[in-house]
Every structure is written in structure tokens, then in C-alpha cells.
Amino acid sequence: MSFDSLGLSAEILRALSEKGYTEPTPVQQQAIPYVLQGRDIMASAQTGTGKTAAFTLPILQLLGQNPAPSVKGRRPVRALILTPTRELAAQIGENVTEYSTHISLRSLVVFGGVSINPQMLKLRGGVDVLIATPGRLLDLAQQRAVDLSAVEILVLDEADRMLDMGFIHDIRRVMKLLPAKRQSLMFSATFSDEIKALANGLLDNPASVEVARRNTASEQITQFAHLVDKKRKRELLSYMIGHHDWQQVLVFTRTKHGANHLAELLNKDGITSAAIHGNKSQGARTRALADFKQGKIRVLVATDIAARGLDIDLLPHVVNYELPQVAEDYVHRIGRTGRAAATGEALSLVCVDELGLLRDIERLLKKPIPRIALPGYEPDPTIKAEPIQQGRGSRSGGPSRGGAPRGAAPRGGAGYSRDANSGGRDGRAPERRRDNDGSSRPARSGAPRRAAGSSSSSYAGNRSGNK
Structure with a gap:
């Protein structure tokens, strides 16, 4: 199977061709058509299978085909991608930039550990796709630097990792800032009962995508x-x-x-x-x-x-x-x-x-x-x-x-x-420290992640590089 059989636009196919990607991975084959149809998705796949391209490619196409009117004179955030760590956010941002070469879209990555002011300035200029860690996103929202009321597509990436790191309260707070009518995509390496409970409140009649038996290591x-x-x-x-x-x-x-x-x-x-x-x-x-x-x-x-x-x-x-x-x-x-x-x-x-x-x-x-x-x-x-x-x-x-x-x-x-003095993002911690997200939050460890999925040049996404 080739990418052109998945219903992707000429602009997306051109970007893939220029990167040398011709053959989609199994998770991309299953997920991309569902996303293009506007379906919610609950997707489970082994790490390294190309999950990032599975949601970034169709999202970019949907946004590119349906330009949104400006809100208060600037581009509204139309797609929000939430990730648990800043490394993963940065890597997804690179993928979005690569795949949107021939589409007139703006993207921005925001995470902690760096100054918030440049991120606020870029948000003022308008952003179509926002890739964010939960802590920094909530910090920006608290300062009224970001408006999420026009989000059309939400992606919760590494959902199991988010819960493991204690981000459940952050996720719920972000959900309150989003419109009720939206397309939601949840990607996770595993799906525990806790994750399924979160999905029930987040997804509407989701399509199920699972390309490997859960909790298994690659046969390679x-x-x-x-x-x-x-x-x-x-x-x-x-x-x-x-x-x-x-x-x-x-x-x-x-x-x-x-x-x-x-x-x-x-x-x-x-x-x-x-x-x-x-x-x-x-x-x-x-x-x-x-x-x-x-x-x-x-x-x-x-x-x-x-x-x-x-x-x-x-x-x-x-x-x-x-x-x-x-x-x-x-x-x-x-x-x-x-x-x-x-x-x-x-x-x-x-x-x-x-x-x-x-x-x-x-x-x-x-x-x-x-x-x-x-x-x-x-x-x-x-x-x-x-x-x-x-x-x-x-x-x-x-x-x-x-x-x-x-x-x-x-x-x-x-x-x-967690450190002894840490607690939830909702302010229960007696001492606030910097976590992997980098925001002023209780200390938590995180995991960087390179997002898109295959070590072979024939697959979209799993590319190495010096980040």
C-alpha cells in the first residue's frame, strides 16, 4: 500500500515524497482514513510504529482544505496536540513543519523550561496547530495568552504516560477550555482501565485502531x-x-x-x-x-x-x-x-x-x-x-x-x-518546583519521544536527527 491510496492530498504526498516516504505503516494505514472522515479515534500501537504521522498528516490536510476565518484579527488555534514531555512536543513540531511544507499553516510548540514570553508573542501572531505540554499550556491560558475556544481537533498523545505522570488534573482543566464539538484523537502505547475511563469522557463513538497485541515487545x-x-x-x-x-x-x-x-x-x-x-x-x-x-x-x-x-x-x-x-x-x-x-x-x-x-x-x-x-x-x-x-x-x-x-x-x-513536597497541578503542593514540562509545577519526571515511526526511509516519520 502507498500513501496516495489513503486519500491524502497532493500537497501532503509531495512533502512525503520529498522526505523519501512511500509506504505507510500499519497504524497509519488504519488511522489516517478515520481522521480524514472526522471520526474520533482510540489508537493503540507499539512504540516506533509511526503514530505521529498517523495523526499529523490527516490533521494538516483537514486544516489546509478548510481555512478558518480569523478570530479578533488573528488565526485561531484549530488543532491542539497535547504531549507529556517537551522532547516529544519538539519532535512532533518538527514533523508538523516537515509535512506542512506545501500548506499555508502556522504551527508552534510550547513547553516549559524556557522563557514564556517568546511563546506568548508568537501566539499573538496566530497559530493553526499548537503542540503543547499541559503545564505550560495552562500557564499560557492563565495569562490569557492562548484562546482554545476554536479548537477543531484535539490529540492526546501518550495518554498512558500522561496519567502515569499525574497529568490527569491538567488534562481535565484543558478540556474545560475546549469547545464541546470537536474531533478527538487518543493515542497510547497501552490502554489500562484508567485510560479507558478517560476515553469514555473524551471520545464520541471512537474508531478503534490497534496494530499490535497490547503490552508486547517487538519481535525484532x-x-x-x-x-x-x-x-x-x-x-x-x-x-x-x-x-x-x-x-x-x-x-x-x-x-x-x-x-x-x-x-x-x-x-x-x-x-x-x-x-x-x-x-x-x-x-x-x-x-x-x-x-x-x-x-x-x-x-x-x-x-x-x-x-x-x-x-x-x-x-x-x-x-x-x-x-x-x-x-x-x-x-x-x-x-x-x-x-x-x-x-x-x-x-x-x-x-x-x-x-x-x-x-x-x-x-x-x-x-x-x-x-x-x-x-x-x-x-x-x-x-x-x-x-x-x-x-x-x-x-x-x-x-x-x-x-x-x-x-x-x-x-x-x-x-x-514525585518529590516529597510535590502534589497535583491544582495547587495542592506545598512547594512548587520545576518538572519535566518545565513549568512552575510539582517535580515529575517525563519522557522525551521522537514521534513519527520507522527507521526505514520508506516509512513516514521515524527519523533520527540532532534535536
Whole structure:
């Protein structure tokens, strides 16, 4: 199937052709016709399957074909795309710019962590497509810098991630600013009962799009688990990177401090590394990602801020230095490799404390993860499991399976843990701090995400680059 069979306009097809995209991914094949028909959508697809192009392409076409009259002398916001993180917002913004080359539309990306004044000035000039993180959008609305009363199409991207990060109150507040009559599209990697409840109040007779069995890892990812003592993980990781000459490795840790510490140790081992997490400035995160994509550093150590955000073309290796607290996050982490037609390898270093977490992951995948072992790195059978430390931001409780304390982190795992003084966006927090969105809000971690979907040039959207 080609893009011209989906009912896309000549302008959109021309932009796709200029980027070298000829063949839509399955989620694009299913979703684009529904969006063009004006249907609401509830879409689930594995990460890396081209979800961004599945909604941006038809939205741009609908807006381009039906120009709206100006409101108070300027262009109204006609399409609103909500994302959980600033990296994902920026990447979607790039896709919109690429695909709208031959359409007279204006787009703008707004997120925290940068000055709000330039964003306010651009909004005054009129914007057709607004890509935003919830916190900054509400800040702009509070300052009367944005009017959402003319929004025709709403996209809630990474809906499950939004809820995991505690954005449910923000989403509901944004909904009150939108017209009741609109087209709404919800895209998510997974659909929990909580997500379905949100969809029931948001969507009107939605079309269902699901291109892969839920909570499954790509068949193109080869998965292994190596049982090793916690104190020898870094030694084993350094050995495997050097012995196999891995040149590009994404490594996940549970905590920000752990990411910094591991990157420092790997650099001491002569393996160029950098850490990326919610406490890093936007500039530092952008530089680290760019250096990783350009091959200037071999290892990028990340918390779950990156689990659904990094789009690195043909990334060969993902390592779970520490298993995530929530099994679903394992799928999102390893989904950074094996995207679209590419293949990849995911290795998990598992200590005795994490055996329960490993069983949870295997139960979710409905299959065992093959064990590998390197001579000299076998775990010491006399070491007993201990509770997993989640850092200062977690809630404490009694031990649970695998040594992890019950209730150790809010839904979404340690990568999403809140600081002790944080609360909801509705002002309940006694202390306001900066989160991944960057607005003045309680601290939350987030995940960058490259939006559109395939490592092959024949697919629309999954492109690498230095963001």
C-alpha cells in the first residue's frame, strides 16, 4: 500500500515524497482514513510504529482544505496536540513543519523550561496547530495568552504516560477550555482501565485502531537477562561494551542519581558516556542526545524520562541496568531499539533484589526472557534480596515481591516518582518546583519521544536527527 491510496492530498504526498516516504505503516494505514472522515479515534500501537504521522498528516490536510476565518484579527488555534514531555512536543513540531511544507499553516510548540514570553508573542501572531505540554499550556491560558475556544481537533498523545505522570488534573482543566464539538484523537502505547475511563469522557463513538497485541515487545528485539550481583553490574556492563565493541548503547537506571553515577563510572572506564534525566536542563539534555546520535558518546544513561521519547535511527542496544518497577515500562524501554523494520538487542542486568520484577515482566510478555551468563560474573548465591531503593522521591512501604517496597513509587514506576513536597497541578503542593514540562509545577519526571515511526526511509516519520 502507498500513501496516495489513503486519500491524502497532493500537497501532503509531495512533502512525503520529498522526505523519501512511500509506504505507510500499519497504524497509519488504519488511522489516517478515520481522521480524514472526522471520526474520533482510540489508537493503540507499539512504540516506533509511526503514530505521529498517523495523526499529523490527516490533521494538516483537514486544516489546509478548510481555512478558518480569523478570530479578533488573528488565526485561531484549530488543532491542539497535547504531549507529556517537551522532547516529544519538539519532535512532533518538527514533523508538523516537515509535512506542512506545501500548506499555508502556522504551527508552534510550547513547553516549559524556557522563557514564556517568546511563546506568548508568537501566539499573538496566530497559530493553526499548537503542540503543547499541559503545564505550560495552562500557564499560557492563565495569562490569557492562548484562546482554545476554536479548537477543531484535539490529540492526546501518550495518554498512558500522561496519567502515569499525574497529568490527569491538567488534562481535565484543558478540556474545560475546549469547545464541546470537536474531533478527538487518543493515542497510547497501552490502554489500562484508567485510560479507558478517560476515553469514555473524551471520545464520541471512537474508531478503534490497534496494530499490535497490547503490552508486547517487538519481535525484532532479541531479549536477554544476565543474573549478576548488584555490585558487579557496572563491571559487567563495561566488559560487555568493550568486549563486543558496542558503539551505541542506551542504558536505563531507576534514579537520577544512579544515572549520573553510572555515567561517571563508565567515563572513568574509558567509555564515553552522558546522563539524561528530569533534573538536567533542556540544553544539557539536547546536547547529550545530539552527541549520542552523532557518535560522540557511546553510552547514554537515562531514567524513564527517555523510555518513550528517544528516537534514534537503528539503535542497536538497550540495557536495563536496573529493571523498572512497573513491568509495562520494560516494554517501553526496550522499544527504543527494534523500531519498525530494524532489529535490536535488549539486555537486562538482574540482581537478586530484582528477581520478582523479572517475573512480573515475563508474566506480562507471556514468555520467559532467555538467560545468558558470562564466566566469572555468576551471582553469589549467599547474597540475600534487599528492598529496592527508589530514591528520595518515592513513597515508602513494606517489602514486596523481589525485595521492592510496596507502594515504593506511584503508578509508572520509579522514573515517575514525585518529590516529597510535590502534589497535583491544582495547587495542592506545598512547594512548587520545576518538572519535566518545565513549568512552575510539582517535580515529575517525563519522557522525551521522537514521534513519527520507522527507521526505514520508506516509512513516514521515524527519523533520527540532532534535536
